[in-house]
Amino acid sequence: MSGVDFPLEVKRGKPDRPTVNRFRPSWLKVELTPSEWDILAFSIAFKILLFPAYHSTDFEVHRNWLAITYSLPVSKWYYDNTSEWTLDYPPFFAYFEKLMSIPACIIDPKIVDLNNLDYDAWSVVVYQRTTVILTELLLGAVVLRFIRGATEPSMQRLISASLFLHPGFIIVDHIHFQYNGFMYGILLASVLCARNDNKLMSGLLFAVLLNFKHIYMYLAPAYFVYLLRTYCMSPTGSLLPTRFLSLANTVVLVFLVSLGPFLYMGQIKQLLSRLFPFMRGLNHAYWAPNAWALMTFLDRVLLQYVKHFGGRWTINSSGIASSSRGLVGDTVFAVLPNVRPIHTFTLTIAMQSIFLFKLWRSPTYKSFLTALTLCGYTSFMFGWHVHEKAVLLVLVPLSLLATESYPHFRTFVIASTAGIVSLFPLLFTPAEQVVEVIYSLMWALFTFVPLHRRLYEFPRTLPTVILNWLELGYLIGFYVITPATMLFPSFIKGKGDEWTFLPLMTTSVYCSLGLVWAYIRLGYLYLTS
Amino acid sequence: MHRVGMKGWVVPSIILAGILTRWTIGMGSYSGYASPPMFGDYEAQRHWMEITLHLPISEWYRYDLQYWGLDYPPLTAYVSWLCGAVGSLIEPSWFTLDESRGIETKGSKLFMRATVLAFDYLIYVPALWWFTRTCLAGRSKRTQNFALVTLLFQPALLLIDFGHFQYNSVMLGFAVLAINCFFSGRDTLGAFFYVCSLCFKQMALYYAPAVGMYLIGKCIYLGPSEGTKLLIRLSLVTSLSFLLLFLPFLPPFASLSSILDPITRIFPFNRGIFEDKVANFWCASNVVFKWRLWASRDTLVRLSALLTVLGFLGAAIAPVKAWLRLRSSLSDTISGTPSVMQPVLLYALLNSSLSFFLFSFQVHEKTILLPLLPLSLLLSGAAADSTTFSLGVLCNNIAVFSIWPLLKRDGLVVQYFALLVLWNRMIGYNPLQRPLAMVRMFHPSIVYVACFAVHIAELVIPPPSRYPDIYPVLNVLVSTPVFGLTWLWSIKSIIEARWAVGGLSVSTGGANLQHDGTPAVLTPATEDDGTELSALSLKGMGHHRCLR
Known part of the structure; x- marks a missing residue:
């Protein structure tokens, strides 16, 4: 571009920085490296x-x-x-x-x-x-x-x-x-x-x-x-x-x-x-990985226990029907007391107000970000008829907290892994499953590895070491759970529908373990900070 | 591209990204989707799995030839049998004889796509990885990984294999393995791999002049005793591998005449000079000069053979000359392959395959993949400001453009654009930035503007009823000059590369090379250059200045 130098063109951006067009308004500037x-x-x-x-x-x-x-x-x-x-x-x-x-x-x-x-x-x-x-x-x-x-x-x-x-x-x-x-x-x-x-x-x-x-x-x-x-x-x-x-x-x-x-x-x-259609059940067709998924699972386990060994519990007969249908519609507990919308509502508000109280006391930007995440997280954990897609409400703001400290980063890793895997059942066609798994693996690689290198802190107490090992074991478990649940349907092909809920339930329960744990972690980190 | 502290993860993530890209292309449509009664290449491949699985070997090349009769060499048939056998274990209905014709279930598509991916990652990708680790051994890890990215995401091959549906990467993978073996001095193993490549698809014959003359040159280079030994070993291995791969069609397993079935199927000489619109010399010149009116089929066959031979003369002579030069410049021969011979072989492969593509009889548009392989191998290690890089990328992009009519028919329009953006961005190519150093008058952006114009025109203006094929023809007219230019460049480069071999020494030829800082191109002093010149004048574009 030799030739005549116009005075306007003399001033140029540094080569490693994107050039700025001065005639565009600032919000329209495309500055990309x-x-x-x-x-x-x-x-x-x-x-x-x-x-x-x-x-x-x-x-x-x-x-x-x-x-x-x-x-x-x-x-x-x-x-x-x-x-x-x-x-x-x-x-x-x-x-x-x-x-x-x-x-x-x-x-x-x-x-x-x-x-x-x-x-x-x-x-x-x-x-x-x-x-x-x-x-x-x-x-x-x-x-x-x-x-x-x-x-x-x-x-x-x-x-x-x-x-x-x-x-x-x-x-x-x-x-x-x-x-x-x-x-x-x-x-x-x-x-x-x-x-x-x-x-x-x-x-x-x-x-x-x-x-x-x-x-x-x-x-x-x-x-x-x-x-x-x-x-x-x-x-x-x-x-x-x-x-x-x-x-x-x-x-x-x-x-x-x-x-x-x-x-x-x-x-x-x-x-x-x-x-606001208030006619839906506690769980969505596929249990969102929250506290209720764990509770429903506990109820199913207890039901099997009571059926085989008896016990002092009274069994709700509609709960048996609900459990045998696996995942459809309204969830009714067979053994545990039933949950009503008012319960979930009260629990959500109660948990949220703890974090909001903390926010009131220390209203900084970081505190706001954590409280925002926890607010969404609490609703996801205890809300009525939560959809699994709502996990993004947790994962997106949580990502912004990941660089705060090493414990925050670990929370982010556990919640992200569990949250993303919990979205996998949205796609049930094999071609798309391959895409989601490989893509998520690559994303995890490019996000977790560099951040881990920068944020890693050597654990200083024995409980931290044990906790780190347990968490690592949990994360490795995904490498077993995910292929197993995805391949399971091809093994039971032609053997009736009674087991189709099993892989979904496994994914949901395993992911909810991680998400509940990450919730506790984040809440603890926030309240003790 | 890759962050600090992730060195160990670079290759795995490239490999993963390769799988992801291939798989997502495979989600799209394929050749002949929902178009009975004949469907397309996808159905052909699936049909071969079906017949090889259910019929005795003697029937493979005879069964209902009108419906996608098998017309590739036996290795393709064996691979088809393997796929059919595995697929039938999963779901027998995908491959029941006759009944499964035109089957388009989700499961069968998934399986077919998975087989392409599996063979790609079994043969082609390891071969490319090996190439970047042997041929570019002296370069930095960064360059090697960059080369791997360039090769792994080469758009034309991905679109044909994973979109349109074929198994070209198996043939090309064997060819790369052969090249790797030649480079590391394992000539007999290389010959075996080359035979595998030939026996998978006969199109690998496009490489034959270069490979054959390279090996003969090596034999001469090694001297009378060592050279003869190598020659015997090579001919033994070659004929034995052919024998092995054709064994089921030979006595005692079959009558002697049955070998004719595959042979006549593989080489169909009873077709026209070109079928569809192909960006080669015949189809492009046909616009002004109606070959089929002017000459009989036999004349055209002879003419095309003559032009092809003239075209690859450089590829045939240069390797031998280079080995001879090496022999005269070194006092004692070394057993491995000197690295100066690597570009000679690659340029020879490019030249010979491109000659076949441009001038030979019965060429398909997909055959452009054969010249693209050596070109991409050359491009992968080239500096970003070199002619090799800019011409290599241009030729790759135009190759993708040249298969556009095919992709459009297959319903792979979005994949076409996505892959072009992906690959060009990955290798950091900007079509508007770098003029070709080789030809000052010529700027690649002219070609891109032409491509763009053809696309826009096709979108906006329906073809006139008098010329229903106007857009494919325009496509050919844009693509052919670029391929012709690449062909001329390959001749120029092969001569340069051969001079570079001599440049090692202080003996006769070397002094000519660096006379005034630029390589002496087409020095008419040496005797064999006349042939290339005649080839140039034949094309009518052979101005010396144009080549500088």
Whole structure:
């Protein structure tokens, strides 16, 4: 590029740093180092290769939502039941689908045809999968922002890469089909704003996120306490009314934009009944790896014990039926006392308030991050009808804590391994199982090994040594459990369905052991810090 | 690319990433998916598993030839039998005779894809790993691993084997094993592997001139006594391995005439000069010059044979010349293979296979994989600013472009783009950055712009009814010049490499090499260069300046 030197061009960035285009606004700047470009290119290429992979009914769910939002007026969105997959996400997500339905109609009008149920031509597969990849770039942009201005950029780079390439997103978003990547992008953007002391924005983004998907309510208590304590109150403890009002107004405004039209049309009741269907059982079809999975398992074991050896317990007959059906629908305990929604609710609130109390006492950013993780974690552990996909709610914020200390890192390793393996049953076709296993192995390799080298601390007491060995043994156990549960169905082929629940139960129980242990670990670390 | 402190993990993660990539490509569609009654190459391979499993060997090359009759040499048949046998253990319905035709269940697809992956990782990948550890032994671990990445993710092969569905990596894997053996001085073992390669797919014959002349040259180099011994050993091993692999078709296991069944199936001379659109000399020139109207089939066969021979003359002569030069420059012969001979063999392989691809009779577009192998081996160890690198990558990318019509038919469009991005990014290639040092006038981005234009035009404008094949033809017209250029470059490089052999010594030829800092290309002083020149003028592109 020799020739005339324009004065504007004289000032150039250093060669090892990305060049900055001064004419673009700062939030649009694409500042990527070559290795970041590499990660982006590889991940996009890999996700494109996953286009023909298996997709679950969630694919049809989202296609149907495209059709609903495109062909019906807003007033009918939450009433339509042409398909069994009715719209049950908050309005922002519906608006988002409406936005995506416009290009969809140009590409293939059959995509947005309301009566064209179970349409999965190549055009809609490519279109919907592409929208997942593109919207997930928001997550990429946010995790990049985490690197810039981090206290330890090199470690944060590892964590950011591990988040962007998380096997959870590959399994749930790019194979199973959902839009979590982009919503976790919003969550992390909100956390980033909290880190950068922009608390109003943090609150705003979280309110926006809540109106995309209401599952993030699990995290709301931590936000409430943190923003109230640090933004609306002075360090001495007195309330700052102007700040409180501005925050409240912001949140109310967001909800008005989202729910306003439905308030105006008087559809709030209908909308809420779609969002919160209170007719489900304690466990999901496949037990999410939480405390209830362990309890259900204990009940099954006790039932077998009572059946064979007798005992003083009275057996609930509907529980026997529930256990023999394995994993379907409503769980009724045969031996142990039954759990009702109010129990799970009370337990969740009680556990959360312990951590929130700690957050109130020490409202720093790190403390907030831990409390946020624990809030989601508690809901996952004790919530009613928790879905296994909700484990991402734990794994994503926990990743940001991994570099805190070696004990944090170990917690992260155990929870991530158990959490990711617990997602494996989402995919039951052999071709996709190969992909998820190899991909997760590689991800673990590239995340755990370098972090371990940097964070390793020699254990100083005997209990720590024993604990480390036990944890290592548990992790090695996955190398036995995973192949065994995956190969099991081919060995029992043609021998009836009565054993099909066994591999699922094994995975669920083994993973819940790790997740419960990591929960205890993290809670202990937080409360003693 | 790899972080500090993870050295031990580099190769395992490359291997894992290779499996993952191959497997995810395999999730896509394949040749002849859901297109009865004939389906495609996938069904052909599956059908061979079915017939080899259920029929006696004598029927293998005779059974219902109209429906994908077996037309590859016996090693393919044995491998098919093995796959069929294993598959039938899992699920017999995948391979029941006649009944299983066109079976497209998820399980059978999974099994078929798994067999390709298994053979790839049994033969091809270890061979490549060995190559990076022997041929690049003197280089850093980083370079070796980089070479492994370059070779392992070569897009054309991945798309054909794991997308379209074939077992080319077995043939190529045996060829790489043979090359490795030659490089480490185990010539007889190398000859055995080369025979295996030939007996898996007859296309490996494209390498024959280079391999044969290399070994003959070595015999001459070793001198009268040692050389004769090697020659006898080589011919014994070669004929014995052929015998072994064709044994079931020979007496006493079968009548003598039955050997004709595989032979006539393997070499079908009763077809046209080219079938589909292939980016070679015949198909490209056919646009202006209608060969089939002008000449009879026999004339065309002879003409194509003549051009092919002229094309690979360099590959045939250079290895012998190089060995002779080495002999005259060294006082006593060494038993191993001097490293200066490595590029000579690779360039010879490239030249001879590319000559076959460009000029011979009955070429398929997939055969471009054969020239791509030596080219990629050369490219894998090349510096990022060398001509080898930029031309090697260009030729690889254009090869992928040249099989685009095939991939489009197979429904592998997204895989095509994904793999191109993946590979080019992995090897750190930027199509817009590096001009070819060899030809100043020529910038690779012109070719990429042309490719891009063809893709866009195909997407936007439907082909006119008068020229329904316009896009495949345009594809050929973009690809052929690049392959032709690579062919010319291979001739130039082979001469240079041969001079480099002489450059070891202070004797006669060496002085010419570094006269003014640049290699003396096509010095007309030596007698055998005339042949290459005639080949150049035949092509009508042979300007000296163009080659500098």
